[in-house]
Amino acid sequence: MKPFESFLAPQLEEYMAYRQSLGYSKNPSISWLKIFDRYLKSRKVDQQILLQPSFFLELRANLKVEQQTVNIVLSATRIFFQYLIRKGYYTENPLRDVPPLQSRSFIPFVFSPEETDQLLVSVCKRIRKSQIYFLMDMALYLAIVLLARCGMRISEPIRLLRHHYRSDDGTIYIEKTKFRKDRLVPVPKDVLPEIENYLAVRKSLCPDDQNPCLLAGRKQRALTDNKIRSVFHQAVRDMGLNRPKQFIGDITFGSPTPHSLRHSFAINTLKRIRERGGSLQHALPVLAAYMGHLKYQHTGAYLKVSDAKHLAGLIEFAKSQAIT
Numbered sequence: 001m002k003p004f005e006s007f008l009a010p011q012l013e014e015y016m017a018y019r020q021s022l023g024y025s026k027n028p029s030i031s032w033l034k035i036f037d038r039y040l041k042s043r044k045v046d047q048q049i050l051l052q053p054s055f056f057l058e059l060r061a062n063l064k065v066e067q068q069t070v071n072i073v074l075s076a077t078r079i080f081f082q083y084l085i086r087k088g089y090y091t092e093n094p095l096r097d098v099p100p101l102q103s104r105s106f107i108p109f110v111f112s113p114e115e116t117d118q119l120l121v122s123v124c125k126r127i128r129k130s131q132i133y134f135l136m137d138m139a140l141y142l143a144i145v146l147l148a149r150c151g152m153r154i155s156e157p158i159r160l161l162r163h164h165y166r167s168d169d170g171t172i173y174i175e176k177t178k179f180r181k182d183r184l185v186p187v188p189k190d191v192l193p194e195i196e197n198y199l200a201v202r203k204s205l206c207p208d209d210q211n212p213c214l215l216a217g218r219k220q221r222a223l224t225d226n227k228i229r230s231v232f233h234q235a236v237r238d239m240g241l242n243r244p245k246q247f248i249g250d251i252t253f254g255s256p257t258p259h260s261l262r263h264s265f266a267i268n269t270l271k272r273i274r275e276r277g278g279s280l281q282h283a284l285p286v287l288a289a290y291m292g293h294l295k296y297q298h299t300g301a302y303l304k305v306s307d308a309k310h311l312a313g314l315i316e317f318a319k320s321q322a323i324t
Helices: 009-021 029-042 053-062 067-086 113-125 131-150 155-159 192-205 225-239 258-275 280-291 296-300 311-320
Strands: 105-107 171-174 183-186 246-248 251-253
Touching: 009 029, 009 067, 029 053, 029 067, 053 067, 113 131, 113 225, 113 258, 131 155, 131 192, 131 225, 131 258, 155 225, 183 280, 225 258, 258 280
Parallel strands: 105 251
Antiparallel strands: 171 183, 246 251
């Protein structure tokens, strides 16, 4: 099945090939452009008619997705039309003056240090002792440990290979994740024994194991993020912290997700530095590099949460910029 189906499919495929030739990944751009492509097909637009700004105003109003997603689709499509201008298909960008929707403010769910500890204990208790499940459950537990103790994104532990872990200097090399950045992450001292224990058990139970992944899934494959999410959400339910995403006015209060552990890692790290009397401004570039943020100003948005004692402070954080 071809990724694009509208009358602009040839140009969209040409554009994606062009992006790949520059070294960009297909994802996530192809996902956003597919939304535009499917909408274009559903409207049965005559391919002889140049698309006008009014069409994109209707698209903005009619897409049945969250406001932030609508804005991302508009942004990706706007860049695509810049490409069409360079290729001579269009003389002006029809999205040039189409404004984004006002995004909802987002307040992430944040685990306290005590809740993070409790979550890891809950996950650990769920490791099944039968040989068929034991190694897999240990790997899932360790993946969540890395999310909580190193602030990793969920995609990062499942992509780690054995040689990315360096036991001699206690570091993990994270290769080309979001923003296609590499980084070398010092592993916290209390996490190193967890990794060493898992690898020792794995070697003992599977001496001929050829799985290249640091955290082994089934059939020589990596873990899946769905498995991690399932274990995480079960632990959250065990703790009684499960709650739905809440919408209050223009503010969205997030529910607990694996990515909440990344937010919590950053916020609680900044709180500890502040409580010790350290300089948060000096800490920000270091924490940004550790977490793989594109700009340390993105990490700075967490300061508004770590300092927020009132709802106004939380709203200020949410409006500052999205953190991923």
